[in-house]
Amino acid sequence: MRIDIITIFPDYFVPLELSLIGKAREAGILDVRLHDLRSWTHDRHNTVDDTPYGGGPGMVMKPEPWGEALDAVTADDPAPARLILPTPSGTPFTQEHAKRLSQQPRLVFACGRYEGIDARVAADAAERMPVEELSIGDYVLAGGEAATLVVVETVSRLLPGVLGNAESAVQDSFASGAMENLLEGPVYTKPARWRDQEVPPVLLSGDHGAVDRWRRHEALRKTARNRPELLRELAAQRLESMDRRD
Numbered sequence: 670m671r672i673d674i675i676t677i678f679p680d681y682f683v684p685l686e687l688s689l690i691g692k693a694r695e696a697g698i699l700d701v702r703l704h705d706l707r708s709w710t711h712d713r714h715n716t717v718d719d720t721p722y723g724g725g726p727g728m729v730m731k732p733e734p735w736g737e738a739l740d741a742v743t744a745d746d747p748a749p750a751r752l753i754l755p756t757p758s759g760t761p762f763t764q765e766h767a768k769r770l771s772q773q774p775r776l777v778f779a780c781g782r783y784e785g786i787d788a789r790v791a792a793d794a795a796e797r798m799p800v801e802e803l804s805i806g807d808y809v810l811a812g813g814e815a816a817t818l819v820v821v822e823t824v825s826r827l828l829p830g831v832l833g834n835a836e837s838a839v840q841d842s843f844a845s846g847a848m849e850n851l852l853e854g855p856v857y858t859k860p861a862r863w864r865d866q867e868v869p870p871v872l873l874s875g876d877h878g879a880v881d882r883w884r885r886h887e888a889l890r891k892t893a894r895n896r897p898e899l900l901r902e903l904a905a906q907r908l909e910s911m912d913r914r915d
């Protein structure tokens with residue numbers, strides 16, 4: 670997968686040189702390219718923003734640099750680029766969304782700042798490629814970079830070869846099929862006793878059936894405590910599938 674990131678803060682993405690994603694880049698599994706939006710400005714101050722039409726607080730990112738940047742970044746690769754636009758007003762980003770994005774050959778991230786990017790940029794890009802506006806949560810960040818880091822990490826770890834044990838991606842919380850979108854229960858490792866706390870004995874029993882049952886029970890308890898609404902969704906899905914079978 671090729672990932673292009675257009676931003677006025679390229680240094681924000683130094684973390685993508687580290688750990689799993691850094692290794693995936695070295696292994697050629699992931700091709701991440703950073704682009705400074707200011708490279709497509711032509712004035713002395715490398716201006717990327719201006720006051721909003723209609724008045725109001727803050728500044729809006731100008732369309733011209735974005736148009737030239739997206740033209741340049743998508744011109745050199747035949748694989749159909751998909752433009753990802755992080756924004757507070759986007760559709761909620763979920764694990765299912767990440768799975769879909771992980772199957773794309775190429776993603777281009779447009780990291781906005783200020784009050785956002787002139788709306789004509791997304792409309793113009795949509796004439797040439799799929800455009801997805803997404804939000805990583807119901808809170809307001811200062812720009813799209815943190816959201817892009819979240820999406821790139823979530824998507825990249827689903828790519829074959831990025832995680833040492835592909836199984837662990839399958840058993841993630843929210844991963845469909847693995848304990849049906851329940852939250853992950855507690856995990857333990859050596860030592861078996863630490864500060865007077867014992868590891869649950871079932872995990873040392875070697876009884877894989879008992880371990881699976883315990884883990885499912887703990888996942889249900891965690892989900893009921895922290896995300897009860899997910900259990901309601903799960904029950905509704907179960908009823909729907911039973912009705913389909915009847």
Ligand SMILES: N#Cc1c(-c2ccc3ccn(Cc4ccccn4)c3c2)n[nH]c1N
Binds near residue numbers: 757807810
């Ligand atoms: N994904 C996501 C986001 C963002 C996000 C993403 C991109 C930009 C570009 C500018 N801002 C600041 C801003 C402040 C006020 C109104 C509009 N925009 C962004 C915020 N905030 N929260 C999320 N879950």
